[in-house]
Amino acid sequence: MTEPLDLAALTDADLARRPFDELVAALQRAVQGLEAGNVGLEESIELYKHALRLHAACETRLREAELTITELGRRGASPAGGDDAG
């Protein structure tokens, strides 16, 4: 579905903007990579750091998530706080 994230190239602010499902998928991959045990120690450490960052990012998102509502076809008349009718 999505390309693996290049964690090393992404700042935490970048992560905060990525779709939640991408973060979950990346976290899952990092954990599976670690558990497979066929990577070197250095790489394991990198994976672990990634897992910590991804988990923190996911947790923040879950904690702060608020349902976004957009309403189509009714410019300016929406009471729901959607910003753009698209």
Place this chain on the structure above:
Amino acid sequence: MGDQPTLWDAPPPEPQQPMRPAPRILRVTDLNRRVRSLLDADAALADVWVEGEVSQPSYPASGHCFFVLKDPNSQIRAALFREELARTVVRPEHGMNVIVHGRVRAYEPQGVYQLYVESITPAGAGDLHARYEELRRKLAAEGLFEESRKRTVPRWPRRIGVVTSEQGAVWRDIGNVLRRRYPLVELVLSPSVVQGDAAAPAIVRALRRLYAQEGIDTIILARGGGSLEDLWSFNDERVVRAVADAPVPIIVGVGHESDTTLADFAADLRAPTPSAAAELATPDGTQLAAILARFRDRAGAALLGRAAESRRFVDSESRALARLAPDIGAARQRTADLVDRGARAVGDRIERRRLALAAANDALRALSPTATLERGYAVARAADGRIVRDPASVATGDPLQVIVARGTVEARVERTRTDGTEELLA
């Protein structure tokens, strides 16, 4: 009674032909069973649509309903059982004109045949029913309802499009379900009236508006419960075709559990109610935090295991190196090169592991407080890579590589002395 025949007696039997077999005497039960199996064998009687007038309905405590269905010339007993009664749009009343769907069977204990009703609708809706059936067959023949067309609803949607009325409980319910369950999603409402003559074209327009949007993962078409007529626009050919046209998976949740519209058939997924549609469209976020925490813990455990493995390696190699030391002293003239090579190889590996482990300790600050490799030992290497153990092996001015726990110091020999090891220990 005497033996003389009276007027009331049957006439004496005709003399019978001796060849004729005796008639087979049936029990009543056998007879009724035979009639029943005759009726059951007729496939046409198993699936009949009958129009008539309800007469004398009764509602006994069992929760079932019994009535007579009649027209000017004939009548038949009808039974509507509790389960079916709960699902019907109308409750049979005396004098009501209805169309019933069901099967004809014999009821053996009473020797009657009757109509077992599966669904009942007002006769005014009879046209609707015929049209519903006709349209269902036509669209089914076109393959609109094929199982193979049905797509899987994405597990992790980012944007969910909703077509329903922006007023009313359905829209509120969907919002509430998602707020509780998966508020990470963006809801895109494409409002539409969902009742009356204007509903069908309005629903189609609302769907098309969503289809034109970028990045919608799943669509929900929903409406609350209502009468057959109220839900009718979801049987409208235009609506059904628009549902079948959806570019992304679409979930239809209309009315109550028992209401099945043609739009339901055309959807990728049918939800019994609008709230259920919202649930089917999203993962259960209330479990997510715990699941994610487990992932994090598994990562920590896996890394700890990895680090422990490396630490065992360093320890065993260190012991191997220590065991080599006496050999170096005893036979250095003969085996200097060989031992040097071996020691260097082992030393290099230890060094690499040591550096990696230091980094692991960094990462594992909380998890792994070990600092056994940072006790201040250093290794000096000559220009050709030999480990320097004897000052005599180097000369003033030679370059030296001094490897410490966290890196390397490039140095040069200023002078050599054979004493001084006590100082080190002091």
